Amino acid sequence: MAEVDVVYEKTHHRHDPRWAARVGPADGGVALCVACVVELLGDADVAVVRKSHALCRLRRAVARFPTATCQLLLQEEGACTLVTGTLLEMLHTVADADALEQVIQVLVQLLAELKSEQFLGFVLDRCDRQLTSTASLRGSLPTLTFLGKLMGAVPTLAETLAADHGSLLEKLCAGLLFPDEAVKASVCYLYGRLWSCGAAVERLPAALRDRLCRLLLSALSHAQSRELHINCLGLLKQLLRFSDAVSVLMSWPSPEHTADSSAGLDKRDSSLPLIFKKLLLSGDETLQVASSQCMAAVLVHAPCQYAPQLIQADIPEFLFERLSCTSELLLWSVYRCLRLLTEDALFFSKCHAVYGIEPLIRSLKEALQLNNQEIQREGLVLLTEILDRQPASIQLFSSCSAFREAAEAVRMGVAVSSLEVATQAACAAAALLRFEGCKQRDSFECLIMSRQSQCFSSSTAGQGPWLCIIPECTTVWLVEQCASEPSLKENAFTAPGGPSEDTLDTFSLFLLETCDAVCVPAVTRLCERGPSPAVLQVFFSILSAQYTLVPSMMHQFSARLASCSFFKLTVELKAAFCSGERNTPVNAACSELLQRMCLCLLSDQDTAETAQQDLQQVGRVLARSLPGLCARLSEWPDLLREDPGPAGTARQGLRAAQYTLLLLLHLALLHRDRLLPDEALFPAVVTLLGSLQDRGDCPPAWALRAALFLLSATQDRSPALDGDSVHAIRKALSAAPTFSSLYTHHPAVLHFLFRYPELTEQFGLPALESWLGQAPGPAAEDAGPGSPGPPGPEPQQGGSHATLFAVIDSSPAAALTLLGVVCTGEAKLAHNALLVLTAYLQGCDSCDTLASDLLRPRMLQILQCLSIESDPQILGAHRPLSLVLRLLCLTHAAGGSAGRDLDSTAVKLLYHVSNLAGKLTSCSTEVLQPAFNYMYLCLALSPATCTNKAVSVLLCNTGLMELLQATLELPPGPPSASPLLCCACLLLKSLLRLQHTHSAQLLQTALDQDFLSPLLTLSLAEQRERPLEETEAALYPLGLSRARCLMAALHSLLLQRQELLLSAAVGCLDSLLHFLHRRSPPTGPVLPACVPDRVLISAP
Incomplete structure (x- = not known):
């Protein structure tokens, strides 16, 4: 047979010859038997591999000899139907993915070659029956x-x-x-x-x-x-x-779809504009391109009908954010979609052009450096449309620098070699020259001169210690024997009803104190002159016995031993006396003491998840490794670097010894007992973690926690890690079940994790949550290795805040992580993170750069994601939103923001804050108060030259205007509502003052936007039935008594020492006095007479 014959040898001899034929040329054809194909594929006893091979051969036969194969199948009426039905049945009986792919390919290729409507109908009918009979799709x-x-x-x-x-x-x-x-x-x-x-x-x-x-x-x-x-x-x-x-x-x-038969559809989340917003927020450029192309396809049908829906959903703002991309296809799609949206006047009345003009200019300048002329032309067309359609009442450019950037972009367009692009750039230049908001012409002079010139030029032991430890050892042995007798635990001679004194526990505590005060100093001095193995064996046995006699005091006792360098002493004595299987009793005593110390200290760590099973695992590893660990300290780095080789008992023993070394070094260094110099320890730990990854070993969490702390504590005296080492460390630490099992509450850990971006990305957030969730301990209060002091001028800040300040100074990305805790952490953690950021921004001179470059853009992204939500109840109950707004107020007021122009980010933040506020109700006090504060700060701290843009953004927000009116009309309520009312009044005062200053006229702006502002409507709450007196009538609806009350309240505010409050009170007094002089000249000079001169003089 040929290599590609399709014959089932087991049953082929029983088949009629008319079912088989050789297709193709005689010397290179294929022997094909239709009956063999059907029996082979339909036989359940045949292996899937053989079926796949037969399918492959059948597919090759159809591909190489389609005509002959089809003739063989069609010569018998049921042959083709039988083969096709068998293949269709295999779609439900074969589980192997490769075999299924072969079945599908053969079916598709065979039906495409047959070109028979009859067989296509047969296939569709069989598919219909299969879908009906299948229990699950x-x-x-x-x-x-x-x-x-x-x-x-x-x-x-x-x-x-x-x-x-x-x-x-x-x-x-x-x-x-x-x-x-x-x-x-x-x-x-x-x-x-x-x-x-x-x-x-x-x-x-x-x-x-x-x-x-x-x-x-x-x-x-x-x-x-x-x-x-x-x-x-x-x-x-x-x-x-x-x-x-x-x-x-x-x-x-829509309402008519409420009776839709498709039950279970979430109608709120299924609107097409909302889907477009989610896709634009995704990080996948392919999805972003597809969504923008779909929007353009919608707008092409009827721009006037569908553009308002997309604009009301704030789609233009999300499109402008995508202009910072590097994908040329995405850029062209966004340009085209925005150009279609500009055909509706609502695009400009909702200030989307103001929001996006600066991103558009930056994007256009980058596009003009590309070689894609279609993108360049589309961007210039969009710019021209915005310049031509922008209403004169709304300022487009926030500053002269923004205007100059636009002129520079146009100049670059004119200089392009493509005639089509240069012509469109000239049209944009003409639109910019005609633009009524343009006050500067110098940039165009440079443009014209540049174009004209271009046209014309083309990173040994004595007996003293025995006198101390022999009685102690004998006594300890006696107490251990007595501890197992319950009748000896109480004093039988204690008076009835009196407290039990002189008990066995009291005596055990006395032995512990004696050991600490006498035995330890004596043996320590002995070790300095020349230790004796006999003395050491008894001494370490006494220390180990204390863990059985006085377990309640062992945490303090272990910490005291560790802080007195007992880890180093014990390890050095083991190496001196126990290497080479010498002095086995001394080795056992030292190993037992080290094991007890480690287990006690490990269970006492505040942040580690040392469950009982974890401690049992540590105990087993220490009991196995410590007796054989008799190397000198200088040999430990080589032992840590040693590669265990292939899997086996020796490999497991070496790994256990290495984990034991990590634990000893960790606990010793945590108690300021430095066993190895940093320069030797740091690279050894890095090498060990790399070896773990190369060999595929999975260390226990306590070993990883020790390695992380050792790296953190020794990093400052060691060179920085390269990318491969950081990647290996990250993969090793990722094997831990939870981050809390890795965490040690020490400043050095935070500094290390935030030193490398790859570690920060994965472990930064849980590290800060763990730090904020714990009170600072003794180790945390000490700056320790690699922890500089606090950055600000506030030495009264606790060690916890000072550590975080130092982390932010060395790695500003920590501020973004703290902001993430504010948004996603639990209530207590979010509050603590907000306190840290607040203290840092108030006490650090460099907070202006931090806020501008890091915090404000990230908060803008947060507000953009929140803007998708339209339910006011969900937004009002969103706790992180109020915290973010409070932090936003602080970042705007801190670092010298007063008198600084509103940049593009500030305008976008103001736009989103006003939109979110407009979606809320007046009951959402917790969110509205910081929102009103931020909008007021934007108006109060910005220079007069750029507040017109902010006023336009706020006055165009119908929801915000209605919310201000509803807030001011709230009836008298609890004291908690007073701050909200004050914030609303301050914001309203600034809006009224600034709209007058810029001659924008609130009424004219409101009518230009096709809505009536409720702030301009005065409705009378009641009708008077009798005429008022002359003074009351003149001051109506305020009245003389209410004027006096208001005057007294404002006088009391002048005694405060808060600058914003004083400024607001003086402004209100000024407005009140003008009102009195206009309405009632005789009353005007009388009411202010009660104001003390010293109050007015001291007021700003």
């Missing part, structure tokens, strides 16, 4: 995949499916409700192929189309996998080619 995934590929290979299948198989289409549509995303992705791909055929779309019923649109929006809004996102967007782009489908998609959800 998950089992029909191969069938769905096959139909999608078949529709791509046979174009006429789409029309056949739409015309004659409506029930199959209904079943496929229901697949979008199935929870498995792979099924949804396959259904979307299949329908995308179907909708790409115009003739097939015309045959689809409208009810199926509408249901498909709504199910697609639901699937897209809840999609998690990238495959589902892409397939959904592919189907969406095909649907958007038809105006009827666009109408259904853009009108969902």
